[in-house]
Amino acid sequence: MGFVNFVQFDYFFMLKKFDSSLKEHNFSNPPRFMPISGTYVLEDLKNFMDVAWSIQFDSSWDEVFKLIKKVKGADPVSLGVWKKILARIRYLKENKIIEMLIQLISEDPSYNEVYTTKDLYIVDDFITEVKKQAENTLSALKEKQTEGKIEVLLNQIFGTTQIEKLKFYTEAGSAPFERKEIGRFEYCEPLAYLKKFILDYVKKDVKELSDILLVRGEWASQQLATPMSEAFHQLIENADKIIALDNSLDDSVDLGLKMKTHLPRTERDKESRNIIHSTLNFVNTSAARIILGSVNLFITYGRNLKMVLEDCIKPHPTLIRNWKDIDHFAEGKLKQMCIGVYKEIFSFVSLMQNFHIEVNEDA
Template identity: 35%
Template sequence: MSLIEKILNIFVSIGDADRDKKRYLKEIKKDLKKRSRDCKVKGNTAEPALAKLFYDIYKEIGPAQILLESLQDSGAIRSIIVENFLTEKQLEVLDSLSEDNIRKRCKDNKNLKSLRDQIKTELIEIYTFFDMPLAKKINDLYSSLMVMQEFIRFDYFFLLKKFDSHLPERDYGYNPRFESINGEYIIDDLKDFDALLPLIDVDAEWDTILDLLSQYRSIDVISRDGWKKVLQIVKEFRKTKILKLVIVHLEENPSYKVISEFNTFEIVEDYLSGIKNSAENALMSIVGERKKSQRDTLLMAVFGTTSVVRLKYYTEKSNMAFSKRIDVGYLYVEPLNFLKAFYLDYYKGPIRQVVDKLLITGKWTTSLASQQFSESYHQLMTLSDDLLQFDNKLTEETDLGGKLKRLAKAADRDRNALDAMRNVLKGINSEALSILNESVQNLFAIGKNLKRCIDDYKAPKHELVVNWKEIEMMSELPILEEMAEIYKKIYYFLQLMQYYLKED
């Protein structure tokens, strides 16, 4: 063709897209006539031979549809895949970080800090197992498995039943009687399947994947020969491009293109995070259990019960009004409740009786020593009253309690009310903490002075109080026994408070 003829041909083609479309579809019809086993051009019918190809796939992978139904959501298969690449020694390190083994190790090692350090070292060691090449290999294998699952989950039965209305579901011994059908009935099915074909890596490590699936389900999910047969059909579909030709012909749409979405999965990082979180949660759980056990032991030693309820308004029940809106409420409910119980049960009873004997009846060698004892004692009296007033002012009938109730109701729709509620709660919690800290400090001083009195009573020569016999005469029980019992209660109570007022 001369240069002028080429130029004229270009101008003739411009604006004649319909002619080009017809010419393209005509070429496809010719191609399909050569493959009339699969799709006949006349009448646009899809032939039984096409259904047979899908049925050959369905027979091999249909049973796996149920077996692998929840595969994508399974953490077990991810663990199986990752651990498949670990050595026996590495698996031992991994096993040592299971919750059961961490608990066993806690029994052997009472020092939790030391155990934490060991677990931290082991976690670092596990992270070093997975370099970039190994992580990529694992992620690629899992990605191939997810593509396989999508391929298996394709609704072959729905497609095949259009060719044989009597086809029973999952009866793979049935001899189908496929008939020619209008190709328009299966266009959408063919498009969905055609989108899956490019995703399958026929050269992936399928033997390894099938081994892992067998381990996951404890049976052979798909036979190796069966999966090879399926891959061969996939290759044939790709090579002949028969599905694309059929779709283009039936839709009369030359611009049809396969749209496939290939998702890559990063399971190694999630797996490592899971191991780390599991180990840390196990340790936190053990710490919490130990704390609760020790707390309950101390509660029994102080109050004779683990059920101690004294506060009326600064309570967890009141916190429910705040927890729906913000993540904080009354922060010191438990320790403040125990403090009020201690004031009511001991300070205003046994402690007061013993301290009154020591300070009023006792003759101290120096006024400074008795004065320090007296100041702590009277300071606790004031704090006891402060605590009672603090709790009572949170009732809804008071200005503060009423304000909190109004703010809590308005907080859902008013940002300013929410911020104001936070500030009010912050002030209330600050006051609660102040009462706790001051009470603990003064109880410590009382305990310290009681210990000095106990030691002085036992000493051959009394250097602190000189009239122990007189004090003894005023006591129903031996004064040493009374002081020791009160000292023990204070000691246990201060230990209880340490769980709330100090970092672990």
């Protein structure tokens, strides 16, 4: 069953380490592989040896490919291409190329891999594999639907899907912890979107509207304006919180330095592993609180803005007594400004609802 194990090896997981933007089954965009530390792929190389070295080079591959074509109705690859792949694998194995790579990366010249082939129970493995494929298909469909919604909303809100990432709280920054199966940065995308939305939209369009409604507007009761005013100012503060949290992960200061110091020790020191795990929980919980808190603030601001809109179309508005004056100040566009901001807030809240965000109360 070496052939089955070789085909089912998770090549994507290994390749993604060289290009964090790489997407599985997407062949339209060429990968942009970057140099990385060999330690990141050390275990992958060992796992690859386990599957590649177990292939029987002298098997009757003509018969195997005939059977595959009969079952599948098509050749996955041509027999000629497969034989070239086999020749390269045999060369790597006979010349101990990967073993020497591992010796170099691990700085262990005595390393000598002992690999074993596993006997598979065909029927059980087949049933398990079919079930796994079905579950993966359903999961992929759901994920693709979500990705589609996210892309539509990103284009609608920002005019692009290429949103600037944070400095340190990123997929690339998360990779070293994922490789050691300690944890990861959970909310890289939504936190980056939130920062951009606050800096690019809240600090400009929403601020302009707030200055007119909350500063120039004469409210019937200041208590009616307070929730809207507080929501706006807390959102501005949340942008600073995002930047501070992100900067704390710089590996020369604070949390980043702590995790950098303990990361090399995690293989042999359980305490170091626990420290990084708890730090990741703290960071993710902090990010989740900022995101969920901001969503609630947007909802508060939007709900009060809707109340203002409903009041302004009345013959005699009662919430803001000088509506005509502030509308004149806004060159007669105040209602359109309110509608525009309300729509943008609604779209952004809809965007955030596509991400599963939860606060770990124990962190």
